[in-house]
């Protein structure tokens with residue numbers, strides 16, 4: 048088991064609130080990613096779960112065990128008694144200790160028998176694909192291998208919950224990709240609940256069952272990767288996840304749902320469009336449009352000026368300007384080739400309405 052519930056979790060330093068009433072529920076054996084720009088409070092949330100930072104408000108439960116409850120003044124459970132493993136960005140391994148001893152360390156502290164230490168260490172080294180390297184010194188390993196040692200050391204305690212604070216950010220792109228797959232594999236085979244912190248939205252999308260998008264300490268959206276991409280709740284989430292184009296749009300305050308579940312909006316003052324109906328009274332708002340949901344069409348009333356054209360081999364990405372709009376992007380295949388400075392017209396094939 049490893050079901051985590053975070054309720055109204057808050058942390059303030061003086062009058063600076065860095066985590067503000069965050070609510071998150073993670074089911075057993077799921078992988079949650081907390082994502083957001085630098086300084087938004089990701090690490091603070093993780094450290095409150097681990098017990099290294101005391102919250103200013105809220106509760107955290109792991110299964111039915113109350114780890115901390117500020118309002119009811121219940122003394123927080125000490126970090127080492129929480130049954131939580133943690134891996135950080137910097138390789139927290141002892142360089143002049145053997146791989147085996149690095150991983151065995153937490154078990155030795157707990158006075159586990161020698162035989163059991165040996166079998167447990169060998170078991171987790173296999174899980175992280177380091178079998179055969181147990182007698183190497185940690186400093187003789189590559190960055191990726193050292194990070195696997197740190198992972199093995201966290202896993203050897205059979206934690207209910209594994210917290211990962213940007214453990215992949217120091218690795219090169221190929222190794223990062225490989226480790227993402229391995230962490231997913233560990234989640235599945237070891238039946239462990241994982242909370243991963245990153246500012247990399249691709250990592251959040253590809254690894255997670257659920258994603259928590261945080262901005263300035265506030266949880267903006269908590270959903271599956273699919274929902275975040277298809278139904279972002281605001282322009283911040285739409286930009287951050289999948290870098291959507293955001294265009295100004297208007298609609299009637301009493302816009303109606305048609306028989307297809309759509310409603311009429313006007314984009315950039317010139318382009319009538321149907322988008323999925325949302326219950327909103329706002330007349331001014333935005334539409335979020337993915338770059339591949341725009342298509343060139345000479346007859347379209349949405350005229351745009353090509354500021355930049357980035358040739359990418361199989362496709363071209365155009366950076367476009369239109370009156371009243373921030374720069375937006377169109378992704379096409381190479382059959383549509385236009386020079387920078389050209390004026391074109393584009394259709395929007397799919398979009399969602401956002402109030403803010």
Ligand SMILES: Nc1ncnc2c1ncn2[C@@H]1O[C@H](COP(=O)(O)OP(=O)(O)OP(=O)(O)O)[C@@H](O)[C@H]1O
Nearest residue numbers: 060063065083084085086087088089090091092246
């Ligand atoms: N001990 C402290 N005293 C005062 N402010 C702090 C303290 N620790 C963190 N903060 C502030 O809390 C905010 C959140 O920090 P946190 O490290 O949680 O962000 P983050 O999202 O993990 O950022 P990054 O991606 O850069 O690691 C920041 O504005 C930071 O300056």
